[in-house]
Amino acid sequence: MTDTPILPMGYSAVPAGKVATVVTCLEMRARPAPRAVNAGTLRLERWHRPSLEQYRALFRRIGADWMWVSRLVMADAELETILHDDKVEVFALVDGERPAGLLELDFRQEGDCELAFFGLVADAIGQGAGRFLMEQAISKAWAAPIQRLWVHTCHLDHPAALAFYRRSGFSPYATMVEVMDDPRLTGVITRDAAPHVPLIEP
Ligand SMILES: CC(C)(COP(=O)(O)OP(=O)(O)OC[C@H]1O[C@@H](n2cnc3c(N)ncnc32)[C@H](O)[C@@H]1OP(=O)(O)O)[C@@H](O)C(=O)NCCC(=O)NCCS
Numbered sequence: 180m181t182d183t184p185i186l187p188m189g190y191s192a193v194p195a196g197k198v199a200t201v202v203t204c205l206e207m208r209a210r211p212a213p214r215a216v217n218a219g220t221l222r223l224e225r226w227h228r229p230s231l232e233q234y235r236a237l238f239r240r241i242g243a244d245w246m247w248v249s250r251l252v253m254a255d256a257e258l259e260t261i262l263h264d265d266k267v268e269v270f271a272l273v274d275g276e277r278p279a280g281l282l283e284l285d286f287r288q289e290g291d292c293e294l295a296f297f298g299l300v301a302d303a304i305g306q307g308a309g310r311f312l313m314e315q316a317i318s319k320a321w322a323a324p325i326q327r328l329w330v331h332t333c334h335l336d337h338p339a340a341l342a343f344y345r346r347s348g349f350s351p352y353a354t355m356v357e358v359m360d361d362p363r364l365t366g367v368i369t370r371d372a373a374p375h376v377p378l379i380e381p
Contacts, residue, residue, distance in 0.1 A: 193358060193379060194358075194379070195379045195380060195381040196360060196361055196364055196379065196380075196381040197358050197359065197360060197361060197379065198246065198335070198358070198359060198360075198361040198362075198376065198379070199356065199357070199358045200246075200333040200334050200335045200356070200357050200359075201333060201334050201354060201355070201356055201357075202331055202332070202333040202354065202355040202356070202357050203331065203332055203333070203341060203351050203353070203354055204329060204330075204331045204351065204352055204353040204354075204355070205329065205330050205331070205332070205341075205344050205345070205349035205350060205351050205352065206327050206328065206329040206330075206349060206350060206352055207327070207328050207329075207347075207348045207349050207350065208326060208327050210317065210321035211317065211347070211348035213314065213317075213318065214310070214314055216307070216310050216311045216314050217307065217311075218311055219274075219307075220274050220275045221272060221273070221274050221279065221308055221311050222272075222273050223270050223271075223272055223273075223282065223312070223315045224270060224271050224272075224273055225268065225269075225270055226269040226270055226271045227269075228262065228263050229262055229269055231255055231258055231259060231262070234250070234258075234262060234269070235250060235251060235258075237271065237278055237281055238250050238251065238281065238296070239251060239368070240278075240300055241280065241281055241298040241299065241300055242296075242298060243368045243369070243372040243373070244301065244372055244373050244374075245298070245335055245336045245337060245373065246335045246362060246368070246372070246373050246376065247296075247298070248362040248367045248368060250296075251362075251367050251368070252362075252367055261285075264287060266285070266286040266287045267283065267284070267285050267286070267287065267295075268283070268284045268285075268286070268319065269281075269282070269283050270282040270283070270284075270315070270319075272299070272303075272308065272311075272312050274303060274308070278300060279299060279300055279303040279308055280297075280298060280299040280300060280303060280308060280312050281296055281297070281298055282294075282296070282297055282312055282315065282316055283295040283296040283297075284316065284319060284320055286323055286325070290324075290325055290326045290327065291325060291326070291327050291328075291329065292320040292323060292325045292327070292328045292329075293328075293329055293330065294316055294320070294328060294329065294330035297312065297313070297316060297330065298337075299312070304337065305339075309343060313343075313347050317347070317348070328349075329349075330344060330349060332344060333357065335373070335376065361378060361379070363378060364378065364380075364381070
C-alpha cells in the first residue's frame with residue numbers, strides 16, 4: 180500500500196492514470212479589424228464531407244502532442260454526423276502540397292460560431308501560419324449572421340495558444356478544470372506523445 184501524500188490546503192490530488200487540465204473559454208462579440216497577413220505558399224481548402232480516416236489522421240498528427248483525443252474516441256456515426264452537417268465547416272490549411280493545419284467552424288448553435296478546432300502541424304508552428312489561419316477563421320465566421328465567436332483552450336494545448344487567442348481579439352469568460360483518463364495509458368495516442376506532460380502511472 181502506498182502512503183497517501185499530505186496535500187497543502189486547496190490542492191486536490193490527480194488520481195493515477197488521469198491527467199488534469201485547466202480549460203479557458205474565450206469569446207469575441209464583434210468582428211475585429213482585419214489584419215494584413217502574408218499568405219506566402221499557404222492556402223485554405225474547404226474539406227467537404229471528409230472521410231473519417233483522413234480527418235482523424237490530420238487531427239492526430241496535429242493534436243497528439245497536445246492530447247487532442249475527442250475526435251479519436253468518438254463513435255464513427257457520431258463523428259460522421261458532425262463532419263457531414265452543413266452547419267459544420269471543416270478546412271485544411273495547405274502549404275504548397277503539404278497539409279499544414281486544420282480549422283473547424285461549428286455554426287450548429289444559432290447565432291454562435293464555435294472555433295471547434297484550430298491547429299497547425301508541428302513544423303508549421305511559429306512562422307506566421309497561425310496568424311494567417313486565424314484571419315481566415317475570423318473572416319469566415321463573421322461572414323455568417325453570428326453574434327458570437329467562441330473557443331476553448333486548455334493548458335495541454337500549445338503554450339502560446341491562450342495568448343495567441345487573446346491577441347486575436349478573444350476575451351476569457353469561463354475557466355473549468357477537466358480530469359480525464361490519460362489517453363497515453365488507454366492507448367488512444369502513443370505512450371510517447373506529449374512527453375512534456377508527466378504520466379501518473381497507475
Ligand atoms: C496556437 C497556434 C495556432 C499558434 O500558431 P503560431 O504558429 O504559434 O502562430 P504564428 O507564428 O502564426 O503567430 C504568432 C505571432 O508571430 C508572428 N509571426 C511569427 N512568425 C512569423 C513570420 N515568419 N512572418 C510573419 N509573422 C510571424 C505572427 O504574426 C504572430 O504575431 P501576432 O499574434 O502579434 O499577430 C499553434 O501554436 C498551434 O497550432 N499549436 C498546436 C495546436 C494548438 O495548440 N492549437 C490551439 C488549440 S485550442
